[in-house]
Amino acid sequence: MNEIKTPKHTIGKSVEKLRPIDDTFTQKLGENKDFCEELLRVVLNNSELKIISNTTQKTLHNIDTRSVTIDIKCICESGTIFGVEVQKSNNDDHQKRVRYNSSCIQIQSLEKCSSFKELPDVCMIYITETDFLRRGKTIYHIDRIIRETGEVITNGYTEIYINSEIDDGSALAEYMKIFKSETVSKNQNFPVICRLTEYYKHGEGRKNMCEIVENYAKACMREQAIAIAIKSIKKGYSNEDIIDLTGLSLEEIEELKTTSPI
Numbered sequence: 001m002n003e004i005k006t007p008k009h010t011i012g013k014s015v016e017k018l019r020p021i022d023d024t025f026t027q028k029l030g031e032n033k034d035f036c037e038e039l040l041r042v043v044l045n046n047s048e049l050k051i052i053s054n055t056t057q058k059t060l061h062n063i064d065t066r067s068v069t070i071d072i073k074c075i076c077e078s079g080t081i082f083g084v085e086v087q088k089s090n091n092d093d094h095q096k097r098v099r100y101n102s103s104c105i106q107i108q109s110l111e112k113c114s115s116f117k118e119l120p121d122v123c124m125i126y127i128t129e130t131d132f133l134r135r136g137k138t139i140y141h142i143d144r145i146i147r148e149t150g151e152v153i154t155n156g157y158t159e160i161y162i163n164s165e166i167d168d169g170s171a172l173a174e175y176m177k178i179f180k181s182e183t184v185s186k187n188q189n190f191p192v193i194c195r196l197t198e199y200y201k202h203g204e205g206r207k208n209m210c211e212i213v214e215n216y217a218k219a220c221m222r223e224q225a226i227a228i229a230i231k232s233i234k235k236g237y238s239n240e241d242i243i244d245l246t247g248l249s250l251e252e253i254e255e256l257k258t259t260s261p262i
Contacts, residue, residue: 011210014217015201018209020179020193021129021164023071024216026086028209029196030056030072038192040074040082042175043125043139043162051076068101080121081109088129098126098159106157121156129180131163138168138176229256 018025029035036054041047051074058073072084083105087094102124110119133140142159143152164176171189178185184198199205225246232242233256242253 011214011217014213015206015209017182018201018213019182020197021086021088021127023086023088024212025200025209026071027056028200028205028212029193030054030084032192032196034192035196036072036074036084038190039084039175040076040125042172042190043160045171049076051082066100068104070101070105073105078121080123081105082123082125084125084127086127090128090130090132094126094128094132094161098124098161102157102159119156121158123158123160125160125162127162127164127176127179129164131165133161133163136166138163138166138170138173226256229253233257 020026020029031054033051033054037049037051040051041049054072054074056072058070059068070083071086072082074082074084076082083101085098085101087097102122105124106119106122109122110116131137140161142161144154144157145152162172162176164180167173167177174187175190175193178187178190178193178197184201185194187194196205200209225248229242229246229248229252232245233253237245239250239253242248243250248256
């Protein structure tokens with residue numbers, strides 16, 4: 001495929017419009033340990049929480065089933081694993097997505113022949129732009145309850161949903177305003193996210209952010225080209241026409257004919 005080049009001024013405008021809630025920005029911010037710590041402290045209302053490791057875009061591979069990618073994965077001092085996912089679209093079953101992703105984290109956190117007592121606690125934090133649960137809350141904690149008694153019990157798994165749509169006046173809602181804003185905030189209550197947003201949008205990190213945006217744009221355009229090529233193959237278009245439509249090479253088109261479900 002011919003190299004895709006995005007005009008620099010277009011990339012710059014895209015960086016200006018980036019918000020922490022956007023996938024490319026979340027990924028970059030999540031590389032910073034202090035950011036992850038600040039985020040978890042706000043969500044859990046625990047100013048003493050400390051994390052010992054953090055990774056972004058962590059892919060959990062499954063041989064025979066669907067693999068998943070966790071936006072941010074952290075482990076705190078107590079050993080609890082936090083999976084943080086940011087999802088803006090509303091075209092999926094959010095709760096089943098969280099259920100599946102959490103199962104993948106848990107499966108891969110227990111070694112063979114280990115006792116189930118050794119299974120670490122897992123907390124899934126799912127951040128959305130809209131209040132898809134429609135209960136008018138900024139945060140939702142999903143608990144396990146004995147139906148007959150109403151008693152809350154735990155097995156070491158916690159599920160938390162957060163949205164940036166509802167402002168309930170809490171510190172978390174204040175944080176989520178920053179999370180969904182294009183502008184750089186100067187909020188002293190959340191210095192890390194404010195500092196990093198300034199750094200990547202206007203400071204020394206801007207060049208790196210521009211490169212990430214450009215690569216992301218290239219990947220998206222390639223995905224679109226492949227999708228168009230597959231549809232064109234189904235319709236019986238010639239290789240020459242598909243090359244003109246998509247910019248893919250003849251070799252790439254021939255490979256699609258053998259590897260894609262056409």
